[in-house]
Amino acid sequence: MSLYFCSFASGSSGNSYLVGTEKTAIIIDAGIACKNIEQGLLGRGITPEDLSGILITHEHSDHIKSLRTLSKRTSAPIYASQGTLDAIIENYLPSLAQDDIASVSSGEVFTIGDIEVTPFDISHDAAEPLGYAFKSGGKSIAIMTDTGVVTGSAIEALREADMIAIESNHEENVLMYGRYPFHLKKRILSEHGHLSNAAAAACLAEVLGNRNNDAQPIVALAHLSKENNTPDLAYLTVKNLLAEDGFIEGVHYKLKVLSGDTESEVFRI
Numbered sequence: 677m678s679l680y681f682c683s684f685a686s687g688s689s690g691n692s693y694l695v696g697t698e699k700t701a702i703i704i705d706a707g708i709a710c711k712n713i714e715q716g717l718l719g720r721g722i723t724p725e726d727l728s729g730i731l732i733t734h735e736h737s738d739h740i741k742s743l744r745t746l747s748k749r750t751s752a753p754i755y756a757s758q759g760t761l762d763a764i765i766e767n768y769l770p771s772l773a774q775d776d777i778a779s780v781s782s783g784e785v786f787t788i789g790d791i792e793v794t795p796f797d798i799s800h801d802a803a804e805p806l807g808y809a810f811k812s813g814g815k816s817i818a819i820m821t822d823t824g825v826v827t828g829s830a831i832e833a834l835r836e837a838d839m840i841a842i843e844s845n846h847e848e849n850v851l852m853y854g855r856y857p858f859h860l861k862k863r864i865l866s867e868h869g870h871l872s873n874a875a876a877a878a879c880l881a882e883v884l885g886n887r888n889n890d891a892q893p894i895v896a897l898a899h900l901s902k903e904n905n906t907p908d909l910a911y912l913t914v915k916n917l918l919a920e921d922g923f924i925e926g927v928h929y930k931l932k933v934l935s936g937d938t939e940s941e942v943f944r945i
Contacts, residue, residue: 684716700789710742727752734802759804798823844897845870846904877917
């Protein structure tokens with residue numbers, strides 16, 4: 677039974693991904709319009725009521741924009757860290773019923789349907805943010821966005837993955853000379869901000885050099901800034917920096933870029 681991954685189109689900076697098998701469908705983040713999520717699901721023969729779970733990485737609006745609406749259209753429980761759940765309930769969704777949510781912690785493995793989920797720490801300016809790794813049928817996918825640095829538990833998750841969705845948010849020079857105010861640039865570049873193209877490449881070089889898995893992984897660059905990055909720039913920067921470290925695209929890994937403007941292909945592993 678294959679494990680699959682895809683990203684949904686947002687037309688904005690929001691995020692929403694789908695991980696699943698033939699039996700299980702899990703949404704990761706609901707940061708785009710609910711109609712876009714539903715259209716993405718429908719294209720794969722899935723309705724909101726078919727969802728097995730909704731995982732939230734953290735409480736920022738570009739990750740929970742449509743959580744209120746989506747939660748009304750499905751009986752699937754919402755999973756997040758306790759810090760994230762507390763922040764969502766306090767600031768965004770006070771009516772969220774306690775029996776609709778499940779608190780999870782970094783390193784504590786849990787199961788949704790036939791998928792084993794392992795949360796891991798990320799470093800972001802949020803209450804208690806998490807990345808997630810998914811395993812089923814001997815295959816695994818790891819999703820890591822919105823992190824200023826790469827934690828040890830994140831490296832472990834990425835090392836084992838057959839597919840890696842990793843943040844490649846900005847090109848540092850474009851950000852530095854762009855029109856963002858200084859305080860926002862400082863936030864993005866901080867240890868609780870976002871990974872640049874170069875930082876994503878450095879992380880991938882460490883992962884590829886210390887793999888626990890002999891298979892050639894699919895790498896999908898995610899959460900690109902519309903203001904401070906482009907798909908071509910992210911692709912070329914990561915590909916060229918990895919080549920400098922001896923990792924050749926098409927030989928050691930396969931490189932893709934996830935665009936917020938269009939739905940991605942369905943990656944099956």
